[in-house]
Amino acid sequence: MHGLMQQRPLLLSGLIDHAAAYHGDREIVSHMVDGSIHRSDWRSVQQRAKRLANALARLGVEPGDRVATLAWNTHRHLELYFGVSGMQAVLHTVNPRLFPEQIAYIVNHAEDGYVFFDISFAATLAELAPQLGRVKGFVAMCERAQMPDVPLPHLLCYEDLLAQASADCEWPVFDENTASSLCYTSGTTGNPKGVLYSHRSTVLHSFLACAADGLAVSARDSVLLVVPLFHVNAWGVPYAGAMCGAKLVLPGPHLSGENIYRLLRDERCNFSLGVPTVWLGLFDYIERHRDSLDLSQIVLKRLVVGGSAAPRAMIQKFEELFGAYVIHAWGMSETSPLATIGTPLDKHRDFSLQQRYDMQARQGRAIYGVEIEIFGEDGQPLPHDGKAFGDLKARGPWVASGYYRADADAVDDQGWFPTGDVATLDADGFVQITDRSKDVIKSGGEWISSIDLENAAMGHPEVQEAAVIGVAHSRWQERPLLLIVAKIGARPTRESILNFMSGKVAKWWMPDDVVFVDTLPHTATGKLQKLILREQFRAHPLPTDEVAIGRGA
Ligand code: AMP
Numbered sequence: 001m002h003g004l005m006q007q008r009p010l011l012l013s014g015l016i017d018h019a020a021a022y023h024g025d026r027e028i029v030s031h032m033v034d035g036s037i038h039r040s041d042w043r044s045v046q047q048r049a050k051r052l053a054n055a056l057a058r059l060g061v062e063p064g065d066r067v068a069t070l071a072w073n074t075h076r077h078l079e080l081y082f083g084v085s086g087m088q089a090v091l092h093t094v095n096p097r098l099f100p101e102q103i104a105y106i107v108n109h110a111e112d113g114y115v116f117f118d119i120s121f122a123a124t125l126a127e128l129a130p131q132l133g134r135v136k137g138f139v140a141m142c143e144r145a146q147m148p149d150v151p152l153p154h155l156l157c158y159e160d161l162l163a164q165a166s167a168d169c170e171w172p173v174f175d176e177n178t179a180s181s182l183c184y185t186s187g188t189t190g191n192p193k194g195v196l197y198s199h200r201s202t203v204l205h206s207f208l209a210c211a212a213d214g215l216a217v218s219a220r221d222s223v224l225l226v227v228p229l230f231h232v233n234a235w236g237v238p239y240a241g242a243m244c245g246a247k248l249v250l251p252g253p254h255l256s257g258e259n260i261y262r263l264l265r266d267e268r269c270n271f272s273l274g275v276p277t278v279w280l281g282l283f284d285y286i287e288r289h290r291d292s293l294d295l296s297q298i299v300l301k302r303l304v305v306g307g308s309a310a311p312r313a314m315i316q317k318f319e320e321l322f323g324a325y326v327i328h329a330w331g332m333s334e335t336s337p338l339a340t341i342g343t344p345l346d347k348h349r350d351f352s353l354q355q356r357y358d359m360q361a362r363q364g365r366a367i368y369g370v371e372i373e374i375f376g377e378d379g380q381p382l383p384h385d386g387k388a389f390g391d392l393k394a395r396g397p398w399v400a401s402g403y404y405r406a407d408a409d410a411v412d413d414q415g416w417f418p419t420g421d422v423a424t425l426d427a428d429g430f431v432q433i434t435d436r437s438k439d440v441i442k443s444g445g446e447w448i449s450s451i452d453l454e455n456a457a458m459g460h461p462e463v464q465e466a467a468v469i470g471v472a473h474s475r476w477q478e479r480p481l482l483l484i485v486a487k488i489g490a491r492p493t494r495e496s497i498l499n500f501m502s503g504k505v506a507k508w509w510m511p512d513d514v515v516f517v518d519t520l521p522h523t524a525t526g527k528l529q530k531l532i533l534r535e536q537f538r539a540h541p542l543p544t545d546e547v548a549i550g551r552g553a
Helices: 012-022 042-058 075-086 100-110 119-131 158-164 199-210 232-244 257-266 276-288 312-322 353-361 450-458 494-501 530-536 546-552
Strands: 027-031 037-041 066-070 090-093 114-117 137-140 155-157 179-184 194-198 222-225 247-250 271-274 302-305 325-331 338-341 371-375 390-395 417-425 431-436 441-443 446-448 463-473 477-486 513-516
Touching: 012 042, 012 075, 012 199, 012 232, 027 042, 027 075, 027 257, 037 042, 042 075, 042 158, 066 075, 066 100, 066 119, 075 090, 075 179, 075 232, 075 247, 090 100, 100 119, 100 179, 100 194, 114 119, 119 137, 137 158, 155 158, 179 199, 179 232, 194 199, 199 232, 199 338, 222 232, 222 257, 232 247, 232 271, 232 325, 257 276, 271 276, 276 312, 276 463, 302 312, 312 325, 312 353, 312 450, 325 353, 371 417, 431 450, 441 463, 446 450, 450 463, 450 477, 450 494, 463 530, 494 513
Parallel strands: 027 247, 066 090, 066 114, 090 179, 114 137, 137 155, 222 247, 222 271, 271 302, 302 325, 477 513
Antiparallel strands: 027 037, 179 194, 325 338, 371 390, 390 417, 417 431, 441 446, 441 477, 463 477
16 A cells, blocks of 8 residues: 655755745855855855756756766855756766866766866866867856856856846756766776766755754754865755755865865854865964964864764864864765764763764764675674674665666675775774775784774874875785874974874784875875875885895895
8 A cells, every 4th residue: 555645756956946945045155266255045046056957958958968067166066056957967076186087088978068167177178178079068157257268169158158048947847766966986996987866865865964963964054065066966065055054155266274264264164074184284274373363263063074084183183173073974976975974872972082082083873874784705794893894885775876887786686885995883883994995904814904003193293194005014914104294394203103103003003114205195085095105115115024124235
């Protein structure tokens, strides 16, 4: 027997219509590419998204067509989020930090019909244009007076397109399983792969972002969206923000510590989200200007750190600087991305701060909608004892089942998606990511977690950033090598770092050597590029390896 409830499809147009109707004057603030601050609101985003939908239809964009963006976080990019998907086309957010040849590959693979771009990317696109044969037009996201003077074929102006289109538009109603947006994984090896989200998966994911034990995004939040709109749909917050009418503050390309600080202060942001590296920039700015800053003007109370492990020292620092709670979350493009979220349980109420930081340093628990499990080499589930580690798999209605234009399913016959991460699970379901499976250090038949070691090193007051990789060892197969970027003006020694770490990690995990470097390589989404480091330090002679030392002598 069927229930007698209405069948209304879960469509993204419903989110923006709700935001316009119930939170119409809630602000959307953008720090534009030209440095100006632009103020808009949810009503205006909806009206302009409707104009955009009409403009796209006039350009010949049809349901299912892919429309790409190469753009920073601004109100125009947000309008594209709702205008493109609302008219049943697919929004393909391209990461502009990728190498030009990767951009060309994914625009061609997605067969994007139009590319909307911020003018800072005009020159890159002009160079790439001859390789982008399928693109029918390039739309500069600016006013007529700001149009870039570059040799781009079929160059159009965003504000002209909107001015010429009507805001009178009934959103089409269609199957909620229709594709809404497309993101390519950064792909450290091989070609990037397209993850294709649906209206239904995105709306369900938004409910989670708004849930109290999710990210708790609400109408009372002023959200500084540091995570880019081109990184897994900005972790779903643009949609969740529309669902609940949060104020969104969009920093454009201005992601320096100083700019982040100013937006937090001026827009009274109580909530923010971003990868660890951007927060290091904020800390650095605060440290250098401590005497002239009045930290009581910052009302930040919660922030989500994900994309890479949030070091314990960072969690502590946010508490000490602002009294802000770090929600440590784990996920990936293929999980939309929210999969596990570090909100506390009732039993953590009486925890000391130190105990709480330990809890927060893990990546949280699965929330309803995502199932996770860890598996051993024999394919059997491992105990949830916080010790056994194995391959982490996930399944659920906002987890990918396959990749765009790829033949094979991405899941096994039980519906599990292999995440490529190695993790432990404890009795409460808290997950701790030990590594990407290819980054695990295999020493004497046991595994060493590079993330744990990095975490411990990051607590040292003179360390800006740390990376740990496995280096070949004639006796132990691999041993950890610690690479350190010191804070500006600091000169930590090998001994002080190793002394600091001793007692914080198992003795046999301690790095065999420490090397100081000026910078560490990052991917386009801010993750450490360990592949490059492993190649760079492949022949590094560890002082504990007599054979290697002998070779080097
Ligand atoms: P992406 O698809 O580019 O967002 O990358 C997803 C990958 O980032 C995951 O598979 C993890 O390896 C890593 N990652 C994401 N969040 C965390 C976290 N909180 N701690 C450790 N690694 C993370």
